[in-house]
Amino acid sequence: MPTVGPPAVSRRRVARRNLPCNRKETTVPSPVQPNRSPATLPTDDQLRAAVANEMPGVRADLERLVRIPSIAYDGFDHHHLERSATAVAALLRACGLSTEVVRAGGQPAVLGHRAGPAGRPTVLLYAHHDVQPTGDLRLWRSDPFEPVERDGRLYGRGAADDKAGLMAHVAALRAFGADLPLSVVVFVEGEEEYGSSSLPDLIARHRERLNADVIVIADSGNWDVGVxxxxxxxxxxxxxxxxxxxxxxxxxxxxxxxxxxDALTVLARLLGTLHDSAGSPAVAGLAAGSAAPLDLPEERLRTAAGVLDGVRLTGTGHLVDRLWTQPAINVLGLDAPSTREAANALVPEATAKVSVRLAPGDDPQRAYQALCAHLRAHVDWGAEVSFRYEGGGAPCRIDASGPRHDAARAAFRTAWDGTDPVDIGVGGSIPFIATFQEAFPNAAILVTGVEDPHTRAHGPNESLHLGEFARVCLAEALLLRNLAARG
Incomplete structure (x- = not known):
């Protein structure tokens, strides 16, 4: 999502380029020619005009991507992931990148590269082209794979997470045209929503091609619409x-x-020990911390989550602490007879899927051992209890100081017309960020995104605020220019 740029890009020159924006298919014309070595970087106004000129085509291509149900979960047609990867590769080739569809035993990813002027930094732009399953279609107001605009928002599965992140990268590259001011690597993963299991092998196989000074991960969000x-x-x-x-x-x-x-009663009593009377996690040994001093109004959280009137929030302390830097324990599912199939019989065994969100500084295996120890100590009536680890991802902290993060903040401030950006945490997990931190310890990592509190990523009626999306695209172009200027 970030952005940086080179020589002046005139609106007239950009308009003459034949890009897939105005075509009905995602196949694209011949690639942009390699850069000249621009001495002058574009001004804020020039980039603003260039990005605005590209936005109709960017939106059209985003809608084409949303129409592809690229779900990496087992049981879905993975042919759509091949279609999606092919479409992504075509979009990047039209921006002048050499591209390749790569894999390491999992779903297809796309790797692209374009060299910039000598002496300028290399930026890795990350996004993913796979999406979450739709869930119950009855909860959607419209077809999740047919994008629809309502009240300034574009609705559809992946419209925000993360096909808009991908298209923010494309928008910034298009804005520069032939005058890209630095070297760019674009890596678009194909199974992020399914756990990124092949990502470590992909990084190991393509480490030299992925090596960069700055890594921009466009898979998060903003504090609010306008912030x-x-x-x-x-x-x-x-x-x-x-x-x-x-x-x-x-x-x-x-x-x-x-x-x-019966096993269901035992399991219910056991799961009830995971929280104290206030709803805070009661498992000893889980890490916890404090977050940035941001005030999150309770009503905003209740509205965004759809909490019913009369239902109290759980836990104690500041809301941002509870969401970002403290653990959370949830029961995601049960294996037991359904009410429709239940006989008048005592249930011999029952299984629950338990998910723990880990505070920065914790470790999945350590948390697993702490949870197992707690449940063994609290199971009633001598019932047998067993566990199976299903997987995990490490939390992370990012050092957001230094000139490269300053370049991002300056870009955001310009794109949002003077509004200062804030530093936020995220309660959700993006485990591959820790993977990138480990693989490229000298790179500055910038985590940006297109989401806002009303996006409903992973849920029904996922949507993208189109006005914010335009700002994100401009911010990325400005970021690339700022990075190039700092060398």
Missing amino acids: PALTTSLRGVMNCLVQVRVLRQAVHSGVFGGPVP
């Missing part, structure tokens, strides 16, 4: 299955009920 942000911390995640067993087989609830326990 830009840099993400400086993210929680991690640990998922596991917890199973309790009390019987060798189901037995008659009338004949045996009373002295003989």
